[in-house]
Amino acid sequence: MSRSRLRFAAASAATLAVAGLLGACGGTGPAADSSTGKAKAAGQPVYGGTLTYLEHQPPTCLYLPAAGFYPNGGILNQITDKLTWQNPETLKIEPWIATKWEIDKDATEYTFHLRDGVTFSDGTPLDAEAVAANFDVYGLGDEKLKLPVAEFVNNYERSEVVDPLTVRFHFTKPSPGFLQGTSVIGAGLVSKKTIALPYEEQCRLRNIVGSGPFTVKNQVVDKEVDLAVRKDYDWAPPSSGHQGRAYLDEIKIIVTPEDNVRVGALVSGQADFVRYVQAYDEATVKNAGFTVYAEPTRGVNNGLYLRPGNSILKDRGVRKALQAGTNAKEIVETLFTSGYPVATSVLSRLAQGYTDLSKELAYDPDRAATLLDEAGWTRGPDGVREKDGRKLRLGVFVAGPQPLSKQTLELVGQQWARIGVKLEIRPADAGTQAVDIKDAEKTAVAHSMVGRADQDVIKSHFHSQNRDVILSDDEKLDRLLEEESAEPDVTERNAKVAEIQRYVVDQGYAIPLFEEPQVYGGAPYVHGVAFEAVARPSFYSVWKSERE
Incomplete structure (x- = not known):
């Protein structure tokens, strides 16, 4: 039996196990428009009904400024408004x-x-x-x-x-x-x-009182969130084609970590909408007549970020060697689909201030080997390079929010092994992760990305007082980021963003891999799904037509 059929069979069995939680649904609905992948229109919007939305991970802290995690956004976008x-x-x-x-x-x-x-x-x-x-x-x-x-x-x-x-x-x-x-x-x-x-207290969903089109009806922590329509809501953005209360009566957000269960529940009619459709499941969703939404995040690309505070990576030559020894194209072609473009810079091509650095990021394993030789790292009997009795080993955690992070890191590990570097991959649920991920010696490499449709996204990712992904002590980088964030002229600001990207790549702080989308699957009878600029869903205008 093929791997895809095995996955589907496993999904069918696992889906049955959660049928009680998902509730009664049936049918596959009207066919999708195969030319666009979007569901066909089915008449005028109707009020009522419940949207069953399966989320890959439970929400974390919901204090708004700290709530950018996509599972949080799927809730907060429905219960809060913005200026x-x-x-x-x-x-x-x-x-x-x-x-x-x-x-x-x-x-x-x-x-x-x-x-x-x-x-x-x-x-x-x-x-x-x-x-x-x-x-x-x-x-x-x-x-x-x-x-x-x-x-x-x-x-x-x-x-x-x-x-x-x-x-x-x-x-x-x-x-x-x-x-x-x-x-x-x-x-x-x-x-x-x-x-x-x-x-x-602000981390807890029960305490979040917003002005959005839905309110929190019930929560089973780490398992389910139920939202109910706010019937007096009447202040959507003026540009919205829909005004007044939301069409749906309720939204059930159910945490479903297993990829095959989410997809199996969707195509079997037990769920209406799911987040985190893995690349290998996209064909299953499309072939069932359902819609795949691959929405861009327009920010800092999915990549590996190297920490110069690490005693090995303090050497720029080693960082540049790892950059040259990473084949992003192979990673995308092996693991992902066309919805995951190979990165050509630190920022996505859709990001404001993007500059093309594909030549600087070209895969060149011979150059990588030369740089490591020049840095004094020589091959040991096991193929791993050594220097002064120390192995060239670097630690990284699997990034739970990033698609196929474990598989991506394993493939990077194979590429690095060819140039004599050992990448030690630790699971995302490791008990010491919360502490060790902030220690450059223990976690030399971070697998990360961040979405925001503004030039300041690069400051959010790299500044020592923001996310500080590289645990930076680089005063020049901080200064450049601060200059960018305080530059009122758009042309000059974009030029500064380009300068920052060149600096980050030149210093070997970043190994961009691909432009990460948020990938969702939707039933063909679900209409009106919208996404904000960095791919979090809004269900305000969603409505459901009759299923055939």
Whole structure:
């Protein structure tokens, strides 16, 4: 029996085991349009029904600025709104809770005018005071409440409530990324009661009171979240073709870690929509007449990020050798599909400020071997290079959020073995991961990516005070990132982003692999699925037609 048939058989058996949790569903629905992969239209939208959505992982902390993890976004996008909406097609910033805004010429002062009549689900007004309270926390943090500063806010000074529906923000230096920052998942607006809670309390879903089209009905921690429609919701972005309450009555988000169970439940009619369709399952979904949505994340590419604080990787020559000894094209062609373009720079080609560095990132194992020879690492009897009695071994953790991370790292390990480097892969659930991943000596390499449709995404990933993926002590890199985040001229800002990408690649800090999409599967009777600019789903306009 073929591997694909074995997977499908396993999926069928496993799906039966969770049938009670998923609830009764049946049928396969109308056929999909094979020319586009999108479900055919089935008349006018209808109200009612429940969307069963299978998520690969449970949500983590839901404090908004720390909640960029995609399983969090699938919840928060339904229960919170933002000041602005970033159009995923044009990437332009459009009105939402803010009807209009003014920005001074230096990008140090932003004034937002708010919609009247918007309320949080607890009945309190979403007014200027509430917005100011949110962004004072997002911009400054709160040491007493242990609330960290949001990575999408730079140079924040203070808020000013001008009148009940007008709020102004002041910055110590230019903050050109702030407008786009008001549209991201971490800028979701919550009630004044929620934003005043300490970090641990804001992490808990039951305490998140937003103004979105759905509210939390029930949660079984790490297993299921049930959302119910908010019937009085009437403040979608003006550009939305749908206004008023959401079409659906409920959304059931069920954590289903097994890839074959998610796909099996989808194609058997027990689930309506799933996240994290692996590349090897895309054909199964399409061949069943269902839709595969491969949505771009427009940020820092999926890649390996090398930590110069490691005693081996402090040598730039070794880092450059690993860069030259990695064949990203082989990884994509072996493990993935056309929805995962080979990376040609640190940033995705769809990212703002992208510059093509494909020549600098060309696979060249001979050059890699030469660089390691020059660095004093010679082949030992087992094929692993040695220097001063030490083996050239480097540790990395499997990255749970990244698609096929284990398989990707195993293939990289094979490539590196050819040049005499041992990659030691540790499982994502290792008990010491939370501590060891912050130790460059134990975790020399990070497998990571980050999505955001703004130039500041590169600062989020690399700056020592943000995600700091390389555990940086590079003062020049920090300075370049700070200059980028404070440059109000778009052309100059993009030029700075290009300079940063060249610097990161030249220093051997990054081995970009591929442009990572978020891949979803949907039933053909599910219509109106939308995604924000970095691929988190919105179910506000979703409706279900009759299944055939």
